[in-house]
Amino acid sequence: xxxxxxxxxxxxxxxxxxxxxxxxxxxxxxxxxxxxxxxxxxxxxxxxxxxxxxxxxxxxxxxxxxxxxxxxxxxxxxxxxxxxxxxxxxxxxxxxx
Amino acid sequence: xxxxxxxxxxxxxxxxxxxxxxxxxxxxxxxxxxxxxxxxxxxxxxxxxxxxxxxxxxxxxxxxxxxxxxxxxxxxxxxxxxxxxxxxxxxxxxxxxxxxxxxxxxxxxxxxxxxxxxxxxxxxxx
Numbered sequence: 001x002x003x004x005x006x007x008x009x010x011x012x013x014x015x016x017x018x019x020x021x022x023x024x025x026x027x028x029x030x031x032x033x034x035x036x037x038x039x040x041x042x043x044x045x046x047x048x049x050x051x052x053x054x055x056x057x058x059x060x061x062x063x064x065x066x067x068x069x070x071x072x073x074x075x076x077x078x079x080x081x082x083x084x085x086x087x088x089x090x091x092x093x094x095x096x097x
Numbered sequence: 098x099x100x101x102x103x104x105x106x107x108x109x110x111x112x113x114x115x116x117x118x119x120x121x122x123x124x125x126x127x128x129x130x131x132x133x134x135x136x137x138x139x140x141x142x143x144x145x146x147x148x149x150x151x152x153x154x155x156x157x158x159x160x161x162x163x164x165x166x167x168x169x170x171x172x173x174x175x176x177x178x179x180x181x182x183x184x185x186x187x188x189x190x191x192x193x194x195x196x197x198x199x200x201x202x203x204x205x206x207x208x209x210x211x212x213x214x215x216x217x218x219x220x221x222x223x
Binding site: 002016022091092 | 214
């Protein structure tokens with residue numbers, strides 16, 4: 001069973017992101033949306049990548065650019081269409097908000 | 098094509114991540130659990146992070162004029178909600194004993210907690 005973790009809040013202002021990392025398993029994926037995009041600059045983001053793999057780390061590009069967050073090689077920039085495809089790729093979705 | 102009963106019944110995980118008085122999430126999650134239970138859907142309750150504060154003995158919400166929904170936990174068995182998991186790491190981080198206000202709480206380590214959670218088709222976090 002694989003879970004797509006949808007993180008919607010910043011790890012600098014609450015503990016949702018770090019709690020998500022506690023429950024992250026090898027086959028899971030993580031998608032940063034809305035303020036969750038700030039977590040690309042969070043110290044714990046590297047831990048997320050090491051727990052799963054770079055190919056399973058995503059962020060919504062338009063949400064990041066709206067927040068002056070530049071593109072990064074540490075996650076895959078996706079749009080909402082790809083996000084919908086991810087919902088079908090993983091068995092379950094868990095939202096952190 | 099008609100779906101078989103087995104396909105239509107999805108297992109639901111309800112995750113509590115906040116203290117009993119920090120948000121309405123505790124009460125809402127209990128309501129959701131009992132509703133799913135009344136429709137005989139397989140429901141499991143998970144307590145993670147500050148959510149473990151809801152389980153401990155001695156909470157007294159009515160003392161500050163708050164509705165004491167925690168008493169409703171006793172109704173869980175009537176609705177066949179028996180899988181109640183508590184994150185052992187969250188307890189330890191908060192210096193809490195395994196002294197719970199309800200019975201049959203299974204304290205599991207963080208990996209087992211995550212694995213059991215991933216076994217459910219629907220995950221609702223409050």
